Amino acid sequence: MGLLHSLLGAVGLASAGQVRTAQQRATDLKRAVGESREEAARWKAKANELSAKLSDAEHAAERLPKVERQLQQWKQRDEMHAAKLAEVRERMRRAERAAALSQEHLIATETKLDIVEAALGVLDRRTRRPL
């Protein structure tokens, strides 16, 4: 077999077995090339995606200081509002206390007025009686 292959090889020919083997190898290589291309396409897509994300991240990173500044402003405004709210609450508490106290004084004053009115009525009757 080896001599025959050598002779065929010497005149530029190959045996049928060699041809089949070569064809099989060629098919395998083609498939491998196809798979490599698909793989390359996937990596390319991934690379594009990452690139887009990177770009977004870069934009975000560019905006970050501005956002931080805004956040800081909002935080300050929030603290200011909270302080104002606490102050308003305290003022309301004081106003409620003052209103309650005023109401108590008003009731006491009204009661005193009732006494004054009644006393005037008594004096009026006492004055009229001898006349």
Add this chain to the structure above:
Amino acid sequence: MTPFDSLTLAQGRPALSIVVTGRNDGHGGDFNGRFLRTLAFNHDRLTERGVTYELVLVEWGPPADRPRLSDIVRETLPRVAPVLAGYLVDPRYHDACSLNPRLTYMEFLAKNVGIRRARGRAVLSTNADIYLGRGVVDTLAGTAIEARTVYRATRVDVKLGADESQVHWDLLEDTRNQTANKPIQPPLYSGGSGDFLLLDRDSFHALRGFNEIYRLARLGTDLNFLVKAYSSGFRIVDIGGEVYHTSHVGSFRISKNIVPGEVEASWGTDWPARRVVYENPEFWGLRDAPSRQIDEQTAWLDFSWDAVPPLADLRRLVLPVARTGIATITQS
């Protein structure tokens, strides 16, 4: 706070003074009958349990043409006579003191006359038609009375028309004979307060009795005393027993529904008794009224302008001091 011994132990003076007021004018139909029945009942129950007491009976403006209540008590209930201390208040005091011409009886000024002159270590201000319950008498007989403590009792109304000829505790305690009643609640334990206010005499004097500044109403003056006591730092507690009252025509509970137009004459106008308190002058209880002994047990308080409080003494009407629970006071 000094606890007293139980009120069964007298030391030269009565342990307890029971202060009531009334007059022989047929108030509420059969005033004398109701008064004498409750008086006999309470006397027997207290005596059985060894509680020594004096009955301070103040007749506010007694009618000149009728026998005096104190004389009727002595004649009808001779066994009560030895504990009787009667005070007859000249009728002119009513006109001089009243700020409400429709008001016919100044119950709390009359009670102040009695409280001022009471000799007992403890003073019970009550009404002339109140039966003391079993728990109350037990407490008076066996429990120490704390100083600076106002003792209150739930008032239970016995049905109008219930047979009172032979009253005993079983009859009074039988819920079939009772109308619905609200148990007293902290912090003030108010509700029918004029029917049972027990306090040591010194504390009653420290508080200077009931309000003599706002003299336009009877209604609410007992509650006002509780607000004053509470605001002054006194304890108010439930004595743990009940007192019983027979509904009758003329009682506030009946009158307000049947003859609302006549309520003001008996009870005066509604006023903010929970919101203001008072500081009576030191001569409260007609201290300066000239007293004339008309018999061994009865004194007549002659009229004198010196004893009459001013018509208007506005600086003595003040706001109660805020204490824990004051919100409850004003809302309850």
